[in-house]
Amino acid sequence: MRSFLHIAIGVLLTPVAMAEGAVKVEAVTSSTVIGEGPHWDHEQQVLYFVDIFGSQVRRYVPSTKQETKVLIEGGSKPVSLVVPVMGQKNKFIISIGRDLAILTWDGLSSTPTSIERIATVDDEEGRRENRLNDGKADPTGRLWAGTMGAKKGPGQFVMNNGALFSLSKNRTVTSHVQEISCSNGLTWSVDGRLMYYTDTFTWRVDVMDFDPEKGEVSNRRTFFDFKANGIEGHPDGMTIDTKGRLYFPCFGGSQVIVVDPNGKLVNKIPIPAFRVTSVAFGGKNLDELYVTTATEDVDDEEREKYPLGGCTFRVTGLDAKGFPGQPVVIDLSIATGIFSQPSVNAKQAFPNAVSTLLRFALVLIRKEILRRFPFCKEKPKNLPQNILKESMASPNIECISSRATCGEGPHWEHTEQVLYFVDIPNSEIRKYNPATKEEVIAKIEGGPVSLIIPIEGQKNKFLISIGCDLAIITWDGVSSKPSNVERIANVDHEEGKCENRFNDGKADPSGRLWAGTMGPEPEVLKITPNQGSLFSLSKGKKIATHVSGISCSNGLAWSLDNKIMYYIDSLTYKVEAFDFDIEKGHISNRRTAFDFKCNNVEGVPDGMAIDTEGKLWVACFNGSQVIRVDPSNGKLLKSVPMPAQYITSVTFGGPNLDELFVTSASVNMTEEDKKAKPAAGCTFRVTGIGAKGFPGQPVIL
Structure with a gap:
């Protein structure tokens, strides 16, 4: 070589x-x-690949430019695929000739720790000289x-x-x-x-x-x-x-x-x-x-x-983005030869095998129950079946931040693997690092802050809102205040709109900012109607007005083909759709994609995100839930109950973009209310939702 x-x-x-x-x-x-x-x-942040006839699994680390190799079984058979096993450190599924095997390898050694064959294909006569070739995990694993x-x-x-x-x-x-x-x-x-x-x-x-x-x-x-x-x-x-x-x-x-x-x-x-x-x-x-x-x-x-x-x-330099590699989902607890029995006749063999399977299944069920219900010290014999079924199918929800008055605008920065979001009335921008579980809060002077989005190609630069202004800030993500604030645009400066403020905002797939305003809100959901508008900010810092007569501008998302923009004016109780021209930044043909009232959904639509199947995840303010809907037919697909009443927005994140970050509010709550509902105002991390999304899109200015 x-x-x-x-x-x-x-x-x-x-x-x-x-x-x-x-x-x-x-x-x-x-x-x-x-x-x-x-x-x-x-x-x-590493690349795995194989040398088929070198019988090698290889690992390349871009940050160090280090390449390591492991030889499989002395190079006796071709190795054509390597895919990590989900949730199992140093475990991979590989092929060896016609066999599939579990490889244990630390990524550094020249020899594997172990290899366990788990399946063989093409074992019929005339096909035993075949070999496996390309392989990959589908989105379900x-x-x-x-x-x-x-x-x-x-x-x-x-x-x-x-x-x-x-x-x-x-x-x-x-x-x-x-x-x-x-x-x-x-x-x-x-x-x-x-x-x-x-x-x-x-x-x-x-x-x-x-x-x-x-x-x-x-x-x-x-x-x-x-x-x-x-x-x-x-x-x-x-x-x-x-x-x-x-x-x-x-x-x-x-x-x-x-x-x-x-x-x-x-x-x-x-x-x-x-x-x-x-x-x-x-x-x-x-x-x-x-x-x-x-x-x-x-x-x-x-x-x-x-x-x-x-x-x-x-x-x-391709001006394109893809998806992370999908790991394989496989049960490693299944023992090889689990049905192996001493020599017995056919009448004995069947019940013995069934008995073994049932014992194994009960062990797995008990493990799952204890994981979901840590307070159960003994096997929960009298646990109602409906609770057991729901608990084992429900996502895991974890509070990851301190309480906000109105948490909003979550943005997953995939490069740094961190979440940015805001607390609107307290004029705070926040950064949460899942790896360290550290939350940093910085104060912005001058008015409520409803959005924070990184600026493409500019380290420590973000676009935020301050009241009805848009501003560029310089923030290192560590300090308690930004080092610089530069206001670049102002909207709703007409008479009668001076008390308006920006609300939700997001960058479209081309990097153009879309953000809308709302009128004064003296009480929760008592908003001055039809006072706001929907705006865009394009490259060159040009503001354009697209829709007027908005009551509470909120969620934004774009279809997978970028031909539809989904939008929420909360007080309509609808998710709406526009035809979207990504090149010109124009929207048209406004219509209803999903109606909360027609579907008997509790709460008011707020922020939203789209998953890789084109389905929308919508936060339900005053509804204690996030719902998943199909915008192509207006059907409700799923509801995820949340431990807070006022759910404000959602975004996908995590290393595999399969985690849902959910912001909430604690507005209009007394101290007694807060004690009774300690999770209100938290930002939550929801896992096990069975869906993937996209990284946050930075703004291009």
Whole structure:
């Protein structure tokens, strides 16, 4: 193996480029025979990948530029995938030939701590020379991986001999598609309803309808045809960005191509390696593309032309963001051979096996009950079944902040892994660090503060509101007050509106700020009606008014395709939708997406966020809950009860963006009320909600 190379190459984008200027392509690892299966672990900020025929699992740490490798079983069989196991430190699922196994590895040692085989596929006669190839976990944590036929020579394989499988949490293997020649790339649409898939030797990327609950695929059809589009090379691995664009590496094509959700080619990214194998988004902002490549079967001419072949590359400057790698969800407590019994006859074997299973299930149930109900010292024999069922299905809710009078505007800063939010009437900006559990509070002079959003590319710079003003502050996130405050815009300065103030605000996916105002509120929900407006602040600090006659401007969110803006004027008791032009910053065609009164939802709609399935999570002020709704049909999907009456806003966060941060208020409460409801005004961290969202969008000024 040749020595490590680290080189930066400026590569101009093609005429169908997604962004102006140049991208940067940088080799970050040593060479491989076949680099494959890149997986970005966002919590650790590291990249895992494999060298298939080097039988290695590799780990690359961008902050230190350190690359480590572990050899699997002396290199006896190919290793084609590595995916961390959710909630299990140093545990990974890997493939070894046709087997799936649990690898225990500290990420540093050259030998693993342990390897436990858990499943075998293609064990029929005529398929035992197959091997597993690409694999990935779907958004629920179910592993999908496929096989390919034996290699007969350079570029020659036994055709139509593989299959596509899934592995469930309880280690059940299911076969979904047969007669596969070379199972490869997998990814899921942003809403989780489609699965994209590549059988390389078809020269196509196919798409199937996907049922995430049942783990079933159907209606396979062509999404993008390499030959029909004149694309050089074979389709291999793949990934998707937050706008639903797909990234296809071209094996034998020296490039990664980008295709929009409609199947239109929108970009070609040249890669300085001929055999490009797979891709994954990573980096602190998930805006870097990691690209694996191969050197298998290269000749001297190719090696001379592509000296970096086999390296893993980091591509920056693409003006795109992706998603963290999804870990596998699997039950490690299931013992291998749990049904192994002494030699008995058939009549004895069945009840013995059932008895073993029941004992095992009861142990798991008891563990879960004790986790949910720590006050239970003994097995809760008389626990009502409905309580048991609800408790085991309910999310976990944790108060993470001190009390606010009116907590609002939560913004998850994914790079720093911290939450920013405000206490409006106390003119406070706050920062919470989940890793340290530290909360920092800074005071702003001059009026109520209803929003705080980081400014793109400017460290310690934030856009906030102060009354009816917008201001740029400089704050280190540690001090009790900002080092500088610069007011840049003012709204509602007309006669009769001098007591208005800004309320909720958020940046759209292009970085344009949207924020609205409300009239005076002498008592809770007694707001002067129709006094406010909805504004935007674009690059160049230009203010535009979009809607007037607003009573209490609140929640904002944008559809996954950026063609709809969802908006809440709280006193209408509705979530509304507008057609949205992201380039011009225009909205039109206002209509109702969800009606609180028609759905008998308690409370008033306040702040909101959108998840990766396009569903809205809406805070219910005076309703003690957060609800999940489907804006496409106006249906209520879920309610999450909260331990506070006045729920104000929500945002997704956490390393995997699967945690919901929820702000609340303690307005109009006496000291006795506060003692009776100690969680009122807290910000909450809600886990186990079964959904993922997006990082907070910074403002671009």
